[in-house]
Amino acid sequence: MKYTEAKQGRVFVIRLEDGxxxxxxxxxxxxxxxIERATLFxxxxxxxxxLLVVGPGESRSNPVKPMIHELDDAHEIxxxxxxxxxxxxxxxxxxxxxxGREENTVTGCIRNGVKVWQVMEIILxxxxxxxxxRLYDPNTGFKLLAP
Numbered sequence: 717m718k719y720t721e722a723k724q725g726r727v728f729v730i731r732l733e734d735g736x737x738x739x740x741x742x743x744x745x746x747x748x749x750x751i752e753r754a755t756l757f758x759x760x761x762x763x764x765x766x767l768l769v770v771g772p773g774e775s776r777s778n779p780v781k782p783m784i785h786e787l788d789d790a791h792e793i794x795x796x797x798x799x800x801x802x803x804x805x806x807x808x809x810x811x812x813x814x815x816g817r818e819e820n821t822v823t824g825c826i827r828n829g830v831k832v833w834q835v836m837e838i839i840l841x842x843x844x845x846x847x848x849x850r851l852y853d854p855n856t857g858f859k860l861l862a863p
Contacts, residue, residue, distance in 0.1 A: 725842030760836030768824030
């Protein structure tokens with residue numbers, strides 16, 4: 717286990733609009749507001765055509781080949797995530813969402829583009845006095861959190 721401490725900073729209440737791509741809008745928002753690190757949660761809707769990473773194709777393959785799932789219609793969502801800078805200072809959102817419609821739910825990482833259906837509400841909490849960042853890991857091909 718690796719860890720670091722942080723203090724809570726500003727809290728933002730955000731409403732994303734129909735058709736916006738979640739990670740693109742959030743990463744731009746934090747740049748615009750001088751936020752380097754944050755945690756967030758979301759509720760709302762994801763639109764048809766949304767792409768989720770729903771796991772690796774094979775559990776222990778190297779390199780990791782992601783399985784992609786495309787939503788075939790609008791879904792209700794709940795999600796949570798973290799945002800830390802990469803080794804170039806770019807904010808990188810890592811967020812997972814559970815997307816449900818009727819009795820079916822699919823859960824995955826939003827990195828490939830979750831498109832908002834009508835509205836999505838985000839509560840974003842800034843993390844201060846923290847040096848954690850995302851660093852490239854050649855074994856997985858991921859930018860992993862380095863506390």
